[in-house]
Amino acid sequence: MTEGPSPAVSQSQYRCLELSNKDQQDNTTGSFCRRLWDGLLCWDETPAGTSVTQHCPDHPDLDTTEKVTKYCDRMGNWVEIGSACQLASKDKLEQEKQFLRDSAGAMTTDATDVDIGGVQKLILENEKKCSEKMKNDPKYDKPGVYCSRNWDGWLCWNDTPAGSHASQNCPSYFADMEATEKVTKYCGEDGQWVHQPKSERIWTNYTLCSSTYEKRQRAAAQLSGDIEVQPADGATVSPAVHREEQEIERKKILDSQYKCFEKMNRDAAYNKSGLYCSRNWDGWLCWDDTPAGTYTSQNCPNYFMDFDPTEKATKYCGEDGQWFRHPDTNRTWSNYTLCNENTNSKLKSAYILFYMAIVGHALSIASLLISLAIFFYFRSLSCQRITLHKNLFCSYVLNSALTIINLGGVVSNPDVVVRNPVGCKVLHFFHMYMLGCNYFWMLCEGIYLHTLIVVAVFAEEQHLHWYYLLGWGFPLVPASIHAVARKKYFDDNCWMSVDTHLLYAVHGPIMAALLVNLFFLLNIIRVLVTKLRDTHRAESNMYMKAVRATLILVPLLGIQFVIIPWRPENRLAGEVYDYIMHILMHYQGLLVATIFCFFNGEVQAALKRQWMQYKMQWGQRRKDHCSMRSTSYTATSITEVPAFMYHHDCNSEQFNGRHMEI
Structure with a gap:
């Protein structure tokens, strides 16, 4: 640019300052970015959380066809996004570099010794290669909507399916760019590259290219402003974690930010009567347009270890159509206090449940091994029913052993989860397989008892090879289907997440087996009651034996998972439910060994x-x-x-x- 301001610039600056003085005399409500003169353009007073775009001024060194966008963050501070007014040659390159630094968290690395001519030459060469590549590459031939290939000024992007992210290594144009990090770009569900909210410029995320982690963290929340969270005493908002976990948290936040921007651009404008608070991204969650005078809520994010996703975050839209401001900071405030209010108590409860599970499975293994030793030692106990008991007990032992290994070696070891070795996924596969074996051997017991008591009178010995096939063979099918589907569609670390419908590949057959066993239980009870009535025994004795038979069959057939499969929403009731279910699940081996071995008359x-x-x-x-x-x-x-x-x-x-x- 030429030295000194032009007359047009001086006049524009004077008018901007004059309007700014007038604004100060007006009584305005809500949070605004004040009118600003940035040296080239005058930016009008703008509500917080919105952006404004205008053409570059008519200046000899500027391209008037270019547009510049500024964003008013939630704190009422101006943030420049998109491209600034483009300068010629060297100045243009410096301006682009500064834009990246702004978008990457205000990097402060001194790069005055950069060979501008060499960098510009490298960018032009890459742009030429990109043009040739886009011309020579075949057309996109996959079904569905997609975002078209393009050159964003620094990098070349291929055709990308709608609703997905594209990424590549950061460019190495400048010394303060980390070439081993990733640049990302999001293709919206409508087949359009994501824009900044309410702006006209496509956004490529270069935030990770900053050379330090702290600057990247600041970049992740650049467009959102600060978040005021009032944690409960003794709780933390973001506990000290390893760098890998911090990277995971940051990527989750960036992914949510992408989706929020795309959603805000895609959703229709608010069309109801009356005042309302406009949609926005508060740095952690995306909030829709909300009528004045009402609360809106959604589940807490799962970014941090001490945040409970089952709790609710709330936000209040005032009667004046402005989001509630915290009185201490005068900033718009989302209420995340419930997200970690019960963190300590829930953590204690989680530890109790964890050790309950470990102790329960250890006691189950010990009691089951003693029971198996008794069954194998006394040959007088050898018969088909005891053989089925042996296989059922073996499935319990293996399932309990794998559960202890999984709880002690994977679940309680975040480093293993972060490394995501193949071994932890293999362990998960065998755990799912043994879980299926456990319940299908329950089904085998139910089928045998139903055949013995209901189907046949004075029945001859049954063919057990069908039971072996059902108990040990069939569970391989759902476990294998789940493993293949998990690898292809939901390949999370160590397959620990339960937030996927793919688990129904294993849980579906288990629930079917439990329902069939429920039918067997009811039918066996019906037959037992009928036979007790036919023997003309005392009424009290008849019902006592029927109840006794029912109580013995319930833990064997696993009906408790059918009777109470849903967890109550109330916190206290939910904790009671958790303790009951942990006893029923993790102490089931001990219970079965006690009833079917130690209380068995033949064994005694x-x-x-x-x-x-x-x-x-x-x-x-x-x-x-x-x-x-x-x-x-x-x-x-x-x-x-x-x-x-x-x-x-x-x-x-x-x-x-x-x-x-x-």
Whole structure:
């Protein structure tokens, strides 16, 4: 530019200052960016949270066809976005560089020693290569809407499907640009590259190109202004976390910002009568147009570890059509206090539930292994029903072991989740598989009991290979489908997220198995009640046995997940629900081992018999110390107990439930 202001500029500056003095005499309400003279243009008083665009002034060194946009942030401060008025050659390049620095968080690296001519030559070469590439590349042939290829002034962008992000490495034009970081560009659902809100300029996100993390953090919230969050005592808004976690948080915020800008540009204008507060992005969440005098709310964001996404963030639109301002700061304020108000209590509850799960599965493994040892040791217990029990117990043991490994090695270890090794996904696959085996062996037990009690009278032995196929083979199908779909459509770190419908690939068959078992339970109860009535026993005894049979079958068949599958919304009721469900889920192995082994009449008889033999052997040893041969003979004689004293017939299960110790 030529030195000294032109007469036109001086007149424009004088008029702008004159209008600014007049504005100060007016009584205005709400938050505004005051009228501003920036050296070239006069910017009118503008409401906070909006942007304004105008043509560059008529100046010999400026291109009047270019437009410049300024944004009034939520604090009432002007922020320049988009392109500034373009200068010629060297000055133009410097202005573009300064625009990037503004958009990347006001980088302060001194770059006065940059070879401007070399940089400009490099940019022109890249622009030429981009033009040739766009000309030679085949046309976009995929179905659906897309954003067309283009050159944004620094980088070349390919055709991009609507609703997706494109990214590439930052350019290395300047010393203060980090070439290993990523530049991103968002293609809106309408097939248009995303614009800044209410501006006419397409926006490419160069914020990550800044050389320091702190500057990138400032850049992430450049267009939103500060956020006033009043946390509860003892809680933090953003706890100290590792750099990798900070990067994840920042990317989540930027992604939400992209989507908010696209939504604000796409949504129709407010068409209801009366005052309203205009849509805006507050730095964390996107808020729609809201009628005056009303509250609006939405779920808290999941950016931070101490934020609970099930809680609500609120924002109040005043009677004057202006968003509520905090009295201490006089800034527009979104109420995020509930997001971390119960963080400490929920964290304590989470720890309690975590250790409840660990202890429950450890006790389950111990009790199940003892039960399996009893079943394998006493051959008198060998029959088809016990064989099914063994397989069910094995599935419980493996499921509990994988759950402990997953809780201790992955869930409680953020570093592993951040690294996202293949091993944690393999562990998740086997955990899903064993979860399916657990419930399908429950189904096998239900099918066997239903066949034994309801379908056949004096039934012959059933073919167990079908049960093996159902219990161990079929769960591979939903687990494999879930793994393939997760890898292709929702490949999050260690597949830990539950915010995906793909889990229904595993949970759907499990729920179907539970519903079938519910039918079996009701039908078995009906048959048992009928048979008890036919035997003409006392009414009280009849119902007691029916209730006993029901209570035994419920934990075996897993009906509790069908009876209470929904968590209450009330916080206290929800905590009670969590404790009950944790006991039912994580202590189920212990409960099943207790009922179907330790309380089993056949098992108790076998243990008593073995205990009597041990006592008699021990007593005989104390009485007779004459010779090892005599002791051995006595012990052998004691072992040979007449069979009629402890008669056991495992085939008694064939008598259609008339005399069956479950």
